[in-house]
Amino acid sequence: MTKIALVTGGTRGIGASISSNLKDSGYTVIANYASNDESAENFSKENNIEVMKWDVSNYEQTKSCISEIYNKYSSIDILINNAGITQDAPLHKMTVEKWNKVISVNLNSVFNVTSSVINKMRENGFGRIINISSVNGQKGQFGQTNYAATKSALIGFTKSLALESASKGITSNVICPGYINTEMVAAIREDILKSIIDTIPSKRLGEANEIAEMVSYLVSEKASYINGATFSVNGGLWMD
Ligand code: CAA
Numbered sequence: 012m013t014k015i016a017l018v019t020g021g022t023r024g025i026g027a028s029i030s031s032n033l034k035d036s037g038y039t040v041i042a043n044y045a046s047n048d049e050s051a052e053n054f055s056k057e058n059n060i061e062v063m064k065w066d067v068s069n070y071e072q073t074k075s076c077i078s079e080i081y082n083k084y085s086s087i088d089i090l091i092n093n094a095g096i097t098q099d100a101p102l103h104k105m106t107v108e109k110w111n112k113v114i115s116v117n118l119n120s121v122f123n124v125t126s127s128v129i130n131k132m133r134e135n136g137f138g139r140i141i142n143i144s145s146v147n148g149q150k151g152q153f154g155q156t157n158y159a160a161t162k163s164a165l166i167g168f169t170k171s172l173a174l175e176s177a178s179k180g181i182t183s184n185v186i187c188p189g190y191i192n193t194e195m196v197a198a199i200r201e202d203i204l205k206s207i208i209d210t211i212p213s214k215r216l217g218e219a220n221e222i223a224e225m226v227s228y229l230v231s232e233k234a235s236y237i238n239g240a241t242f243s244v245n246g247g248l249w250m251d
Contacts, residue, residue, distance in 0.1 A: 017077075077124070094117075097113070102156045166185050
């Protein structure tokens with residue numbers, strides 16, 4: 012039977028590339044999304060991937076949507092926690108709304124979704140969990156105390172989960188993308204983005220498929236002994 016993969020924020024940006032790459036590798040993919048119906052429908056049609064709308068920052072919604080998935084499919088074997096947003100501002104201008112929103116979507120979501128699938132993975136004796144962090148969780152970034160805090164947190168979450176789950180055939184790893192050619196990065200002010208690219212040794216943005224390829228390897232059988240690891244994919248911007 013084909014393995015079932017759930018990708019949060021899986022219809023746009025890095026998530027869309029991960030979803031389509033996993034599908035091409037033979038997995039059955041469910042791509043979650045939060046709000047943009049039009050791009051989700053287009054993505055679904057173009058890639059023949061099932062999409063499912065819910066807010067991963069909402070615990071009750073997440074529990075209920077994941078039980079719907081379990082009613083339809085016997086298992087969720089692969090979980091890619093990719094959903095994330097930015098609401099950048101230096102701390103002296105950071106509102107509590109921006110702080111809370113980013114913490115909920117980027118970090119609480121990972122608890123909500125992972126805690127909803129972990130018990131069945133443990134029962135099945137197999138699971139692959141990959142959390143999408145960021146170079147800015149490793150090095151910090153001006154204007155991102157909220158975002159960087161969540162992305163660093165994912166590294167600690169991943170390592171702790173790896174310790175708890177290794178004996179049950181579950182691996183938990185984290186990828187830290189650098190600046191990737193997506194709408195999120197395109198939203199950075201042009202002059203600021205140019206100055207960021209100047210600091211990247213590769214002198215270019217990464218492509219979403221360069222993250223998706225790493226994901227596809229980490230979920231494969233070949234990667235069974237890789238657990239609790241952090242992978243930097245950032246053109247040399249930060250070496251950790
Ligand atoms: N280091 C030091 N000082 C900086 C700075 C930096 N990187 N960036 C700005 N400053 C200084 C400016 O020089 C300016 O100083 P003066 O007041 O003395 O002139 C001051 O800070 C204010 O700068 P801005 O005009 O930029 O401030 P702002 O409030 O208009 O904008 C900001 C703040 C929105 C955070 C803007 O700086 C910004 O967009 N920065 C980029 C943040 C970023 O990289 N986000 C990544 C988004 S993509 C992503 O997150 C994906 C991923 O995982 C990589």
